[in-house]
Amino acid sequence: AQSVTQLGSHVSVSEGALVLLRCNYSSSVPPYLFWYVQYPNQGLQLLLKYTTGATLVKGINGFEAEFKKSETSFHLTKPSAHMSDAAEYFCAVSDNNNDMRFGAGTRLTVKP
Amino acid sequence: EAEVAQSPRYKITEKSQAVAFWCDPISGHATLYWYRQILGQGPELLVQFQDESVVDDSQLPKDRFSAERLKGVDSTLKIQPAELGDSAMYLCASSFQGGTSYNEQFFGPGTRLTVL
Numbered sequence: 001a002q003s004v005t006q007l008g009s010h011v012s013v014s015e016g017a018l019v020l021l022r023c024n025y026s027s028s029v030p031p032y033l034f035w036y037v038q039y040p041n042q043g044l045q046l047l048l049k050y051t052t053g054a055t056l057v058k059g060i061n062g063f064e065a066e067f068k069k070s071e072t073s074f075h076l077t078k079p080s081a082h083m084s085d086a087a088e089y090f091c092a093v094s095d096n097n098n099d100m101r102f103g104a105g106t107r108l109t110v111k112p
Numbered sequence: 113e114a115e116v117a118q119s120p121r122y123k124i125t126e127k128s129q130a131v132a133f134w135c136d137p138i139s140g141h142a143t144l145y146w147y148r149q150i151l152g153q154g155p156e157l158l159v160q161f162q163d164e165s166v167v168d169d170s171q172l173p174k175d176r177f178s179a180e181r182l183k184g185v186d187s188t189l190k191i192q193p194a195e196l197g198d199s200a201m202y203l204c205a206s207s208f209q210g211g212t213s214y215n216e217q218f219f220g221p222g223t224r225l226t227v228l
Contacts, residue, residue, distance in 0.1 A: 041121075041224060042222065043116075043203055043219035043220050043222045044203065044205075045219070046216065046218075049216070099157075099168070100217065102155050102156070104152075104154050105153065
């Protein structure tokens with residue numbers, strides 16, 4: 001069975017600082033990996049996804065993530081945090097049958 | 113831009129009452145998902161439809177929850193009777209079942225349920 005572990009339920013950074021949100025996965029098949037963002041009382045918006053090919057994936061709003069098979073990781077980064085990045089971020093893993101499993105989420109706070 | 117529609121956005125009900133949520137997927141999307149997201153946690157799949165058929169409802173509490181997608185388009189999720197522990201965000205998602213091995217899921221805005 002697949003699973004996702006997000007390290008750190010809360011991350012706080014200063015505006016302009018590097019954002020790093022950690023995600024490790026477990027999967028018995030080559031995984032599809034995702035990062036979603038959720039603003040209060042809203043649905044999930046896809047930031048980026050890895051399915052096949054290049055392991056460094058670029059997404060919306062300046063975010064990117066790198067698939068590292070040897071480390072079973074898919075960490076999310078952004079070089080410079082903006083106040084509007086404050087939200088809940090979810091890492092997810094899926095198999096060929098679209099059985100998607102989400103992590104518990106990381107709340108990102110951006111300090112002025 | 114096509115979106116997944118859900119209603120109502122917010123629902124407050126009393127324990128033991130019945131509640132229903134509605135979802136209209138993106139046109140042409142054959143697969144529809146209902147997720148439950150408890151505050152502070154990630155979404156968990158309740159039920160997955162392929163057209164009008166249930167593909168996976170292993171995590172649906174069938175003693176009180178039911179879901180249908182009669183014509184293979186929109187869907188309704190019902191809870192009867194509601195319990196305090198059902199307070200959560202209920203998310204609907206849809207995906208296009210095409211020829212590729214992976215089909216992206218698009219999420220609606222969710223229904224926030226509060227059971228008093």
